[in-house]
Amino acid sequence: MKKKLLLMIPLLVFFVLAGFFIVGLNRNPREIPSPLIGKAAPAFALPDLNAPEKIVEIKDFKGQVWLLNVWASWCVSCREEHPLLVEFAKTHDVTIVGLNYKDKAADGKAWLRQFGNPYVVSVMDADGRVGIDYGVYGVPETFLIDRQGVIQYKQIGAITDQALSEIILPKIKELKR
Amino acid sequence: MIPEIGQFALILAALLMMVQGTLPLMGAAKGISAWMVLSRRTAQGAFFFMALAMGCLIYSFIVNDFSVLNVASNSNTKLPLVYRIAASWGSHEGSIMIWVFMLGLWSCAVSIFSKHLPEEMVARVLGVMGLVGTGLLLFLLLTSNPFERIFPVPAEGRDLNPLLQDPGMVLHPPMLYMGYVGFSVAFAFAVSALLGGRLDATWARWSRPWTTLAWCFLTLGILIGSWWAYYELGWGGWWFWDPVENASLMPWLVGTALMHSLAVTEKRGTFKVWTVLLAICTFSLSLLGTFLVRSGVLTSVHAFATDPRRGMFILVLLGLVIGGSLLLFAFRAPKVGTGGTFKIVSRESALLANNLLLTVACGTVLLGTLYPLFLDALKLGKISVGPPYFEAVFVPLMVPTVFLMGVGAVARWKEAALPDLWARLRWALAVTLIVAIALPFILGRTSPMSVALLALGFALALWIITSAATGFLDRIKYVEGSFAAKLARQPRSYWGMFAAHLGVAVFIIGVTVVKGFEAERDVRMTPGDSVSVGGYSFRFEGTTDREGPNYMASRGTFELSKDDKAIRKLYPEKRKYFQFGMPMTEAAIDSGVFGDRYVSMGEPINDGKQSWSIRVYHKPFVTWIWAGCILMTLGGLLALSDRRYRVNMRRDVGLEKA
Secondary structure, three states, X not given: OHHHHHHHHHHHHHHHHHHHHHHHHOOOOOOXXXXXXXXXXXXXXEEEOOOOOOEEEHHHHOOOOEEEEEEOOOOHHHHHHHHHHHXXXXXXXXXXXXXXXXXXXXXXXXXXXXXOOXXXXXEEEOOOHHHHHOOOOXXXXXXXXXXXXXXXXXXXXXXXXXXXXXXXXXXXXXXXX | OHHHHHHXXXXXXXXXXXXXXXXXXXHHHHOOHHHHOHHHHHHHHHHHHHXXXXXXXXXXXXXXXXXXXXXXXXXXXXXXXXXXXXXXXXXXXXXXXXHHHHHHHHHHHHHHOOOOOOHXXXXXXXXXXXXXXXXXXXXXXXXXXXXXXXXXXXXXXXOOOHHHOOHHHHHHHHHHHHHHHHHHHHHHHHHHHHHHOOOOHXXXXXXXXXXXXXXXXXXXXXXXXXXXXXXXXXXXOOOOOOHHHHHHHHHHHHHHHHHHHHHHHXXXXXXXXXXXXXXXXXXXXXXXXXXXXXXXXXXXXXXXXXXXXXXXXXXHHHHHHHHXXXXXXXXXXXXXXXXXXXXXXXXXXXXXXXXXXXXXXXXXXXXXXXXXXXXXXXXXXXXXXXXHHHHHHHHHHHHHHHHHHHHHHXXXXXXXXXXXXXXXXXXXXXXXXXXXXXXXXXXXXXXXXXXXXXXXXXXXXXXXXXXXXXXXXXXXXXXXXXXXXXXXXXXXXXXXXXXXXXXXXXXXXXXXXXXXXXXXXXXXXXXXXXXXXXXXXXXXXXXXXXXXXXXXXXXXXXXXXXXXXXXXXXXXXXXXXXXXXXXXXXXXXXXXXXXXXEEEEEEEEOOOOOEEEEEEEEEEOHHHHHHHHHHHHHHHHHHHOOXXXXXXXXXXXXXXXX
16 A cells, blocks of 8 residues: 555656646746836837838837837737726826737737727737847736836736736826826 | 648648557557557658658748748748758747657657567557657647748748857757657657556666667757857856756756666666656656746746747646656556565665666756746745756765766676675775875865865766776676787677766766866957966957858957967857847857867947957866767767677567567
8 A cells, every 4th residue: 555655656746746837837937127127118110900001110109108018819818917908098098009929910900809909009010029129028018118218117927907006007107297 | 832731741640640649559458459550550651741741841941931930930031051951940830840750750760670579569659659749749730830821921031049040059959859759769668568567677678779869869969958058158158057958957867867777677677666667757857848948937048938828738738648657657557566676785776876866866956947936836936046056956966876876887786795895996996085185286276165176076087987997897807818809798788888987977077177177257358458368368359340141240350379379260259140139149169178268259348449348268178078978978879789689689589489
């Protein structure tokens, strides 16, 4: 009997590991401070998701306090944060720009139709090159950018209610003053 | 057209793998030989289609077919041909693709070189490999299709990650995957032994060469990876304890234990349960490595932003393969039996202790690698585990391992007498201790800490060498004839062990000397400046611009000299690849038997004098680290070529028929 139990140990160890992996898969190991904070937001000129012939540039948002939200239709955590963003966009006067990261235009559009569109505009970063400039590790990520175009805050992973009300909103208020 | 053929070939390969993974296994269970014989043909067929698919993928890269998403994301019209080919396995899709291709290759090899095996065993082994292959092929087809098309077709591709545009990276993934996947053969043998309840010395003899070969590939793969990191990352380090490196080290450690355990099972018919468990663990760790790299569950320089669905898929696959085989192990292992007995002081105990030490070492690496994940999952904060942890736990474990390695190679099987061992090894021990303690002082070190570390390293290396020499003298003592004849009488498997163990010694010398004597300088240099390190002087002569196929480079010219005698010029580069913003550093290295002189360029300094920040290193004996790995690999290959495998195999055929 004792021997039987002994032979079970490898299996049990594996189960424990697998449990951690399941939890780990849903968490972001990269929540580390971004070196970009306090620096000018990298420039981009990307096509509008809904009107690809129109090129949106970063200077279009100069003088505003705005959020750049990196999202993708294939991203599971984006679904988690999306309702919050939609609600936030309705109730607050904040420009939210979407960076549709490594996605297909059709998928992206369908996704916005299904889950709502909080963005004033979404730009297509199909090959993820702008994402590299912004040091995007994983999707979603959100950048808060001030009137001078300087990144003030970076949220890695899904935006939570708490992060929104306790960090992002006070910062926005402060920057708008 | 070609990508579609590749896609269809993949689907056909998956279907054949499904047959390979089901009917032969059922046939073996029910004793239906018509189902069992399917295993060989399906394995060969699946490999044919996988090779076809691989060919189609490589072709798409060679002709730069940007309508294939994978090509468009990883190739470029300016990318040189050899890197276009390497780009075929540079992406996520491509690396999974080459993974299953390798699995097909190994199972095809098993189907060809298994003529002497009982039909039932072949059916089970290939069946298990078929099941694993089916899982991976489904993963490939369902979540990571390498042939996915895009429309509109981009005019230009995004180019291969510049870090991967390097000769080392052309070879590293195939070698590493050959190793990872090669352990699936040992795994399949272990599982089929559990299924069939047959586990004896012949079983061990069959799985041994496959395991050794896979281990050789893995050793080479890790070596190339480490060498690549050394010169390409420009930090001068050769091992970073990065999660992905650890992912390859873990199967290596347990695979090493498995190789030795198999030797005991073959020679003495014991350690059976342990061998089976090691075989399962080695392949499980290979799969785990794939999971860790491909799921994005850990942060690493190698990991790329990934789709969590993929992570979930691999995790489920992992659960089925590892969980299933361990479950089987828990219930069937008692049937396998334990085998012969041995005394506390014997070669068996030394090997068993070493296997345990290697396994524990692997456990500590696993713990360190996953610790950030554990803490994060338990919401205890985010941390990262660095080299200090690994060095603090790994080195103390390796000290007894290396000590026992010397003893084990000399001790007799079954029962060794301590006084006898002492009599045989005392000279080796004396030489080791005296030289190891004297050497640091001779080399001019006096501070206690540095002397202690150097002496420890030298002692370990010398112990391996002297005990191997003792063992060698013992072996030839009773052999008749001249010295040359005595040498010739030793089997190749012995020379294999000898070479591999010496390889460990060479490796340890490399690590010890580099750690103890390396020197680096981080300086700002204006053309005309000189900096000296480790007795060598580097004179900066300025930079010129150079255009590569897909990058622009600032190339520095350095004159390396010693004692005012010029040795050679070195040309490190700072490259800017057109498709990427990140500048890449190409170090220039003057490599020699006794070490490297290494210079890499940092950033240009805006002072109007064309100054640069420059890093120079002197790395004595660093080449020995890799030379040691090559010796280990050669040792494995020598052991593989031992004639007793061939002779015994023939004898088995005779027995089977009798």
